[in-house]
Amino acid sequence: MARVILHSDANSFYASCELVYRPALRGLPMAVCGSTEERHGIVLTATREAKARGVRTAMVNWEARRTCPELIIVPPDYPLYIYFSKRLREMYDSYTDRVEPFGLDECWLDISGPTTTMNDGVRLAAELRRRAKEELGITLSVGVSWNKPYAKLGSDMKKPDATVLLSRDNYRQAVFPCPAEDMIGVGYRTGAKLRSRAIHTLGDLAACPPEYMQKWLGKIGVILQRYAAGDDTSPVMPSGMETVVKSVGNSITAPKDMLTLEDVHCVMFIVAESVAARLREMGMRGRCISLGVRSADMHCFSAQNTVDFNTAQAEDIVSTATEIFTKKGYANILPLRSLGVSVTSLESDKRPVQMDLLGSALRREKSNAASRAVDDIRRRFGARAIERGIALLDADYNAINPKEDHVIHPLGFLRS
């Protein structure tokens, strides 16, 4: 049984959808690039080649505007990304039932079979690239290998519109000279740690004794060493087996710093409302509520609280988050730049609720019904059709709409 894994990465996915330039490639609002690229030294994608040439690829919006005053900032269009992501996904699904998405624009495909060869993988890669270009106008970079980390590595190696085969015959020459940071799982911090012990390349990493890695970096150390050596047998999840969502949250950098407790409360409500509505949409509720804040001097704090009931109600989220805020003395770090809440320990809202003697479970059910009615009004007449009084206190904060502006719907939604 030959294992043949592909990893397909849609090149400049967001740019392909809109012909826009996304500064910093870090999910910031996107800006039209036009011909500014050459004149201002702004590059379209953070490619390996660009990095190797030392070209600046990270630029925040204000920097980009300063560099290029005629830059036009275009807000992201998530429904469009979802559309393209869905079309690509359908294409992959027509070849194998083992397709595992990784973000909106990447997927692993497993085409292993008794007679499958690496050449079959390369042929399929060519066909996927041809079809993506013809049918969607998008180019793909595809890595082909016998394991997931190498397939991913291969898809990163050559962009755009390319296939890279990392086989048992060539991987030593192709993989081992690469910087250790190229491997999935090795980020900025871990890369620095590895370098501090003279582990510079994937070859260096692959050669590390597992016991040494375990002792030094724990579980993740052993995993990374095995990734580097191509020693990974983790399966590509079958289509339809998307992992269950484990947390739902929203956070926002406010249009102006939150100076007072009233400001905090107002933003907290707006964010909590979005989280609660999304939970209800997904048919979920949870009992662990966390609050994260960032002060104006960019220090982050977070804390959580587990309550004894499951909720998808903004009021519950806000009251718990407020408790945390008070208990932790976050008032002392005002002004705040950013605030977020999230809910974990999730369960389906189809599960029966234990009634209690005080009737609070019953009250919660009623309040849930009221929230659903509000959801329905907003669905029919728009997000602004019905608003909370507190949100009207401040026009700047009221302009925030986390649910519409920031949420990329979970990948599970793509299959509906």
Added chain:
DNA sequence: TCTGGGGTCCTAGGACCC
């Protein structure tokens, strides 16, 4: 003047129970 947003997993320490 400004530094994103939504997630996942892992770790280490502590509380609690048996």
Added chain:
DNA sequence: TCTGGGGTCCTAGGACCC
């Protein structure tokens, strides 16, 4: 009464991914 161990849950923080 004291001590120890195992298991589970909770919590805060860190690192990583797109």
